[in-house]
Amino acid sequence: MIICKNDYLIDEIIVDPKYKICRNGKIFKKEYGKWKLLELKAENDGYTRIKYKYKNLPYHRVIYRKFNGKLDPLKSVNHKDGNRQNNAAKNLELISHAKNQEHKYRVLKNKPQIGFYKINFEIAETIRKEKKAGKTLKQLVEKYKLAKSTISYIINNKTWTDKDNQPCLKKHYPADPRYAQATPVWAQYDELKAVYTQKPEGMVVDHIIPLNHPDICGLHCKENLQYLTVEQNSKKSNNFDGTNINNSWRKN
Helix, strand or coil, X not given: CCCCCCHHHHHHHCCCCCEEECCCCCEEEEECCEEEECCCXXXXXXXXXXXXXXXXXXXHHHHHHHHCCCCCCCEEEEECCCCCCCCCHHHEEEXXXXXXXXXXXXXXXXXXXXXXXXXXXXXXXXXXXXXXXXXXXXXXXXXXXXXXXXXXXXXXXXXXXXXXXXXXXXXXXXXXXXXXXXXXXXXXXXHHHHHHHCCCCCEEEEECCCCCCCCCCCCCCHHHEXXXXXXXXXXXXXXXXXXXXXXXXXXX
């Protein structure tokens, strides 16, 4: 899986005389003869990106390439402390996607994270309380690094209105369009919901037959779901051996 297709532009920006890239994670741009600090805001997934030649380049990959070495389009640049805003060179490491996912689930599972699919019911309730206490929409957007529309939906009770609306269900069913498209009409929502809510600790829900494969499209239904560890899920990835059991990856 290609992590980043624009690494060739990162090789250009680090030698571009219009940009000054610092080891502490700051980037300056020369405008009208003066150096100006680029104050970029994090996007909904928690990452910051810099626009260069009409492409959005991940901030942390730029810093890593400048000070730590060459990039690999098949590998991820990981934030050691889990803080996606700490782009200092010493906080970055180049690891495989599998190791990156292991770091995410094992090291960061008990740390509160704001960003794509990282909000939970308790955070939403805190946002509502702070709004009632007098904080403005702008202040909440800046504090929680969420989109203005996301904060607005939370405040107006359009999302995160009960504890059943947990990230595991919101991510996997039915919000993810891939899952919605792969769900057959005969699938029972209660059965799907039970698979996720009854998931053993430390396990993830995996599709036995992948939903996104060049040769086949599996279904999002109870019969096609199984529990795997994070390591097993990363090893299995998008592999398919042509059988309904799809277990050949275990022997590799």
